[in-house]
Amino acid sequence: GPKVLQIPSHQIIDMGQMVTLNCDPVSNHLYFYWYKQILGQQMEFLVNFYNGKVMEKSKLFKDQFSVERPDGSYFTLKIQPTALEDSAVYFCASSLEGADSGNTLYFGEGSRLIVV
Amino acid sequence: GNSVTQMQGQVTLSEEEFLFINCTYSTTGYPTLFWYVQYPGEGPQLLLKVTTANNKGSSRGFEATYDKGTTSFHLQKASVQESDSAVYYCVLAPRNMGYKLTFGTGTSLLVDP
Numbered sequence: 001g002p003k004v005l006q007i008p009s010h011q012i013i014d015m016g017q018m019v020t021l022n023c024d025p026v027s028n029h030l031y032f033y034w035y036k037q038i039l040g041q042q043m044e045f046l047v048n049f050y051n052g053k054v055m056e057k058s059k060l061f062k063d064q065f066s067v068e069r070p071d072g073s074y075f076t077l078k079i080q081p082t083a084l085e086d087s088a089v090y091f092c093a094s095s096l097e098g099a100d101s102g103n104t105l106y107f108g109e110g111s112r113l114i115v116v
Numbered sequence: 117g118n119s120v121t122q123m124q125g126q127v128t129l130s131e132e133e134f135l136f137i138n139c140t141y142s143t144t145g146y147p148t149l150f151w152y153v154q155y156p157g158e159g160p161q162l163l164l165k166v167t168t169a170n171n172k173g174s175s176r177g178f179e180a181t182y183d184k185g186t187t188s189f190h191l192q193k194a195s196v197q198e199s200d201s202a203v204y205y206c207v208l209a210p211r212n213m214g215y216k217l218t219f220g221t222g223t224s225l226l227v228d229p
Contacts, residue, residue, distance in 0.1 A: 001161075004159070041221075042205075042219050042220065042221045042222055043160065043205065043219040044219075045216040045217065045218075048216065056216055058216070091159050091160070093159075103209075104150075104162050104165060105162075105217060106161075106162075107152075107159030107160045107161065108159050109157070109158050109159045110158075110159050
């Protein structure tokens with residue numbers, strides 16, 4: 001089936017440093033998402049991105065977070081500066097149409113971020 | 117607001133036993149409902165989905181029925197296999213109310229051989 005690729009699969013970073021998580025979505029998809037999952041806990045929505053803009057974001061999407069997809073390349077999540085509570089697995093997802101129309105989201109395998 | 121409740125945090129079964137995972141939801145209107153499955157070390161993947169157009173979904177031996185009266189979307193399988201061991205998430209996509217999927221807390225299924 002359709003694949004979403006995430007790079008890196010895991011990263012350890014010092015608190016206060018910047019990190020960029022990269023996502024290569026399914027090729028013809030138009031909507032992109034980031035979800036956060038702390039170990040053993042549920043998936044939590046961070047942000048949705050469409051047509052070069054953030055459409056919706058949650059309270060978890062702090063000011064230190066930003067997303068972009070320059071020139072149709074990777075869809076990225078940048079955290080600057082990182083904090084200890086940012087340690088989690090971050091899942092990228094994409095869909096052909098918006099989730100509000102019942103479209104299926106395809107998830108990557110996640111990027112495990114450890115902030116020390 | 118929107119919410120999904122999965123009361124069972126963990127279910128342990130033996131192979132060929134019957135599986136039932138409870139899910140109830142709260143929203144306005146008629147959402148699309150999904151079951152996603154997450155295997156260790158992987159991202160969630162779609163197991164099945166049901167819209168208002170069809171009340172029942174099925175895939176790989178799993179079935180779920182969308183009951184608007186009780187606002188439930190329970191997952192069932194007649195005979196589980198060890199390979200079904202995973203975390204199962206009941207997920208809500210509110211109709212025309214934004215782009216956010218709401219995940220339940222997940223039910224971890226362990227099937228003993």
